[in-house]
Amino acid sequence: MPFSSLSHIQTRLDNAETTAVEVAQLYLDRIATHNETLNAFVYIDAEHVLAQAEASDKHRAKHGARALEGLPIAVKDIFCTQNGPTQCCSNILKDFHAPYDAHVITKLKEAGAVLVGKTNMDEFAMGSSNETSAFGPCRNPWNTDTIPGGSSGGSAAAVSAALTPAALGTDTGGSIRQPASLTGITGLKPTYGRVSRRGIIAFASSLDQAGPMTRTVKDAAMITSVISGHDSGDATSVADAPELDWLAACDKTDMKGLRIGVPKEYFVEGMDAEVRASVEAALKQCEALGAELVDISLPNTKLAVAAYYVIAPSEASANLSRYDSVRFGHRCDNPEDLLDMYTRSRDEGFGAEVKRRILTGAFALSSGYYDAYYLKAQQVRTMIQQDFLTAFENVDIIATPTSPITAFKLGEKTDDPLTMYLSDIYTIAVNLAGLPGLSQPCGFSADLPVGLQWIAPAWREDVLLSAASAYEGATDWHNKSPKAFDEVSGGES
Amino acid sequence: MNWEVVIGLEVHCQINTKTKAFCGCSTAFGSEPNTQTCPVCLGMPGQLPVLNTLAVDKTILTGLAIGAQINLESKFDRKNYFYPDLPKGYQITQFTVPLVEHGYIDITTKDRGDRRIGITRIHMEEDAGKSMHEGLDAVSHIDLNRSGIPLMEIVSEPDMRSSDEAIAYLKNLHQVIRFLGVSGADMEKGQFRCDANVSVRHPGDEFGTRTEMKNMNSFRFIKQAIDYEVMRQIEVIEDGGEVVQESRLWDSVKNESRSMRSKEEANDYRYFPEPDLPPLRVSQLEVDNIKAGMPELPHQLRARFETEFGLSAYDADVLTQTRELSDWYEALVAAHPADPKRCANWMANELLGRLKELNKNIEDSPVSPNQFGELMDRMGDNTISGKIAKDVLDAMLESGKSADAIIDEKGLKQVSDTGAIDAMILEIMAANQGQVDAYRGGKDKLFGFFVGQVMKASKGKANPGMVNQRLKELLKG
Numbered sequence: 001m002p003f004s005s006l007s008h009i010q011t012r013l014d015n016a017e018t019t020a021v022e023v024a025q026l027y028l029d030r031i032a033t034h035n036e037t038l039n040a041f042v043y044i045d046a047e048h049v050l051a052q053a054e055a056s057d058k059h060r061a062k063h064g065a066r067a068l069e070g071l072p073i074a075v076k077d078i079f080c081t082q083n084g085p086t087q088c089c090s091n092i093l094k095d096f097h098a099p100y101d102a103h104v105i106t107k108l109k110e111a112g113a114v115l116v117g118k119t120n121m122d123e124f125a126m127g128s129s130n131e132t133s134a135f136g137p138c139r140n141p142w143n144t145d146t147i148p149g150g151s152s153g154g155s156a157a158a159v160s161a162a163l164t165p166a167a168l169g170t171d172t173g174g175s176i177r178q179p180a181s182l183t184g185i186t187g188l189k190p191t192y193g194r195v196s197r198r199g200i201i202a203f204a205s206s207l208d209q210a211g212p213m214t215r216t217v218k219d220a221a222m223i224t225s226v227i228s229g230h231d232s233g234d235a236t237s238v239a240d241a242p243e244l245d246w247l248a249a250c251d252k253t254d255m256k257g258l259r260i261g262v263p264k265e266y267f268v269e270g271m272d273a274e275v276r277a278s279v280e281a282a283l284k285q286c287e288a289l290g291a292e293l294v295d296i297s298l299p300n301t302k303l304a305v306a307a308y309y310v311i312a313p314s315e316a317s318a319n320l321s322r323y324d325s326v327r328f329g330h331r332c333d334n335p336e337d338l339l340d341m342y343t344r345s346r347d348e349g350f351g352a353e354v355k356r357r358i359l360t361g362a363f364a365l366s367s368g369y370y371d372a373y374y375l376k377a378q379q380v381r382t383m384i385q386q387d388f389l390t391a392f393e394n395v396d397i398i399a400t401p402t403s404p405i406t407a408f409k410l411g412e413k414t415d416d417p418l419t420m421y422l423s424d425i426y427t428i429a430v431n432l433a434g435l436p437g438l439s440q441p442c443g444f445s446a447d448l449p450v451g452l453q454w455i456a457p458a459w460r461e462d463v464l465l466s467a468a469s470a471y472e473g474a475t476d477w478h479n480k481s482p483k484a485f486d487e488v489s490g491g492e493s
Numbered sequence: 494m495n496w497e498v499v500i501g502l503e504v505h506c507q508i509n510t511k512t513k514a515f516c517g518c519s520t521a522f523g524s525e526p527n528t529q530t531c532p533v534c535l536g537m538p539g540q541l542p543v544l545n546t547l548a549v550d551k552t553i554l555t556g557l558a559i560g561a562q563i564n565l566e567s568k569f570d571r572k573n574y575f576y577p578d579l580p581k582g583y584q585i586t587q588f589t590v591p592l593v594e595h596g597y598i599d600i601t602t603k604d605r606g607d608r609r610i611g612i613t614r615i616h617m618e619e620d621a622g623k624s625m626h627e628g629l630d631a632v633s634h635i636d637l638n639r640s641g642i643p644l645m646e647i648v649s650e651p652d653m654r655s656s657d658e659a660i661a662y663l664k665n666l667h668q669v670i671r672f673l674g675v676s677g678a679d680m681e682k683g684q685f686r687c688d689a690n691v692s693v694r695h696p697g698d699e700f701g702t703r704t705e706m707k708n709m710n711s712f713r714f715i716k717q718a719i720d721y722e723v724m725r726q727i728e729v730i731e732d733g734g735e736v737v738q739e740s741r742l743w744d745s746v747k748n749e750s751r752s753m754r755s756k757e758e759a760n761d762y763r764y765f766p767e768p769d770l771p772p773l774r775v776s777q778l779e780v781d782n783i784k785a786g787m788p789e790l791p792h793q794l795r796a797r798f799e800t801e802f803g804l805s806a807y808d809a810d811v812l813t814q815t816r817e818l819s820d821w822y823e824a825l826v827a828a829h830p831a832d833p834k835r836c837a838n839w840m841a842n843e844l845l846g847r848l849k850e851l852n853k854n855i856e857d858s859p860v861s862p863n864q865f866g867e868l869m870d871r872m873g874d875n876t877i878s879g880k881i882a883k884d885v886l887d888a889m890l891e892s893g894k895s896a897d898a899i900i901d902e903k904g905l906k907q908v909s910d911t912g913a914i915d916a917m918i919l920e921i922m923a924a925n926q927g928q929v930d931a932y933r934g935g936k937d938k939l940f941g942f943f944v945g946q947v948m949k950a951s952k953g954k955a956n957p958g959m960v961n962q963r964l965k966e967l968l969k970g
Binding site for chain 2: 080086088093096098099100102197198199200201202204205206232233234235236314315317318320321322324326327328338342362365366367370374
């Protein structure tokens with residue numbers, strides 16, 4: 001049971017084979033057993049979880065089941081929730097309690113989901129290994145000496161080790177897909193504007209997008225169908241986005257007629273040989289399923305990381321100005337004056353990586369440097385968008401590795417931010433172009449999961465889901481679970 | 494030496510929407526601190542701005558009224574700086590592409606005749622909160638009720654050449670804004686605040702180095718501050734020094750300005766496009782609809798009052814100072830259509846003067862346009878003289894009663910009966926035989942004496958025209 005998919009649990013609930021309370025208790029027990037090892041959750045309120053489950057069972061009995069009735073979903077500490085603290089894994093928001101729910105949290109509640117708790121993450125979502133968290137690193141269930149990826153590392157580890165059947169993450173430069181890849185699960189970043197950002201703590205506003213992290217493609221579709229949709233409270237949430245039949249898109253079992261673009265720039269020197277082999281094997285499998293592989297070029301790919309590390313920190317430098325200790329958040333002791341209060345509070349509250357990005361961003365926006373950095377980066381962004389538009393004239397979807405490497409050891413890259421930034425080399429361009437992307441497991445390299453990334457045109461998550469579903473149906477990677485956490489639980493599976 | 498003054502003005506004008514620029518909080522003035530706030534205008538984590546489209550419409554209306562171009566696509570930017578009353582650490586404003594560009598205000602100057610003052614741009618932005626330091630020890634208090642209130646920043650070209658021109662521009666702009674109803678523009682409440690950029694040069698030279706006088710909210714202070722700054726700059730240069738580019742603050746108590754910060758100390762605001770708001774797009778149709786609903790502007794009203802009602806330029810000007818005045822006047826003419834000029838004279842000279850003494854605006858007048866019209870009617874039909882009318886008006890203002898009631902009550906009806914007037918004249922002539930003889934002997938000036946005596950005897954009620962006519966007749970002998 002613990003490693004069941006969300007949809008499988010849903011069927012069991014629908015058939016009255018179990019109850020929401022039982023399901024919640026199962027995962028609470030697993031969290032109690034394993035979280036100390038993994039540090040995937042930074043906040044759990046078991047009583048509150050059980051109360052929600054109880055209410056869900058009552059709702060089901062009285063009014064029938066809603067879209068996610070009784071299904072446990074964990075959320076990254078970046079989502080504001082009225083219950084419990086929302087700290088973005090930063091000391092500057094230590095013990096901050098939001099007086100509101102994020103829009104997507106409201107949507108999940110309205111669909112009957114049981115919110116399990118807050119998951120670990122890189123501080124303010126700035127990181128690719130979950131090591132910048134103020135609450136300590138999270139570990140990869142496949143090898144607890146390694147990182148789970150980031151920034152949604154806690155959500156990834158929690159789903160991978162079945163401490164929850166599903167979780168929400170956010171993806172600014174790969175923060176859903178890269179950890180999904182490194183922990184062997186499925187992660188979907190919707191088209192920018194598909195999901196409201198209201199109540200999600202902003203990192204880089206023009207790039208941030210929330211999405212599901214799940215065991216199966218269909219589970220990702222179930223959650224996205226609930227959290228997506230126009231929100232009049234977010235001016236960047238698109239009002240006339242094409243509606244999709246999310247679940248029907250997952251019924252696809254073949255790839256007949258599908259033209260898959262394979263960009264040569266994504267298969268380069270320096271990538272892990274087994275990652276490459278796994279992805280190439282996956283592409284062969286797609287051919288066997290009826291797809292046509294088309295060599296394509298995304299010529300500006302090499303500029304994506306540089307552009308991203310100007311645009312994202314620039315936006316972040318402004319987004320994080322509100323943590324000034326005046327109205328909420330950490331304030332230093334006995335400030336001498338206003339300047340001392342600002343500098344000391346922020347110095348104590350923010351970690352090194354966050355400071356690095358604030359400084360980078362403030363520099364890029366400074367008078368005299370703006371044209372050379374920010375403006376140039378925006379021009380590159382347009383070129384990258386154009387690359388994809390051109391590619392999609394000839395192909396329906398693009399397939400790439402999600403990450404050039406598998407999970408690395410804790411501390412391995414912490415002193416080398418540039419190498420760390422390269423972990424997102426395959427995911428960043430998708431955010432810059434605002435496109436939907438999905439990562440799903442496609443193999444192993446030295447017993448660590450490898451991820452396959454799908455990229456579709458804007459608003460065509462259905463194309464992603466169909467291709468990924470067909471691949472998932474023909475393979476068994478999504479059913480693999482990390483041994484150390486796969487003890488038999490109550491004889492169910 | 495001959496100096497030319499160059500002035501450009503930036504006006505921050507509060508747009509009078511019910512709710513704030515980017516959230517649903519009330520904009521009402523004078524509430525308890527921090528009671529009109531929400532997570533958005535408090536800058537709480539994850540909160541996002543949603544643009545108040547009414548504020549956009551009012552800015553467009555203002556742009557159309559100053560003959561400006563409306564940019565169908567404009568952009569919002571973030572202006573970054575830290576201050577405790579700026580919750581997000583940045584202000585949402587329009588930096589690169591404002592909603593309105595290239596407008597103007599016409600003024601009449603003393604030395605240079607009619608002048609067109611260019612308006613570079615009007616952009617939308619949000620106000621900050623208020624910091625309070627006075628009377629507090631080692632702490633400051635922050636009131637964020639004002640945080641997020643929509644503003645228009647109206648930036649002029651450096652087209653003004655004296656403080657008088659600057660004030661004329663500001664007054665005309667203020668008047669247009671009040672007429673449009675886009676802002677209360679109450680200067681005491683800070684709804685219309687001005688920064689003045691001032692420099693001096695020799696005519697024909699390049700612009701001199703300018704200084705900026707910040708945040709002034711009275712026409713008098715603005716004029717004083719500009720005049721002070723002009724003198725200061727000329728002194729600096731004539732003493733062989735150089736004007737330093739800086740921001741200065743006017744101290745209205747000491748009547749002097751002092752340096753706030755120099756160019757070197759100036760903030761680098763690190764402007765960049767606001768990623769939370771897509772570009773602001775308006776359609777030409779929307780602009781046309783706003784244009785169609787545009788009220789008459791002061792200069793249009795002045796022209797119409799002159800042609801339609803035959804008013805003097807002066808009266809037309811007085812009666813178009815505010816929308817309330819022109820509305821009142823038009824209601825008065827509707828009540829007393831017989832003589833719009835009489836209405837204008839009486840309203841401008843008698844009513845407004847009295848209201849001023851009572852410290853009231855026209856909209857608070859105890860006498861309604863209909864009641865005042867009745868008073869005009871009674872003069873028109875010779876029931877009372879102008880002199881009596883003034884007394885009646887006083888009584889109306891005091892008692893709130895109608896003109897007719899007062900005339901009846903006090904028996905002020907004008908005497909136009911020839912017999913009664915002749916009787917009074919003959920009685921006065923009999924009592925003043927000496928003057929009668931003198932008049933008949935050629936002392937014409939004494940005519941006024943006889944008029945005065947008759948009016949006195951009639952307690953002012955005698956019809957002055959008839960008194961004149963009968964006196965001439967009877968004094969002939």
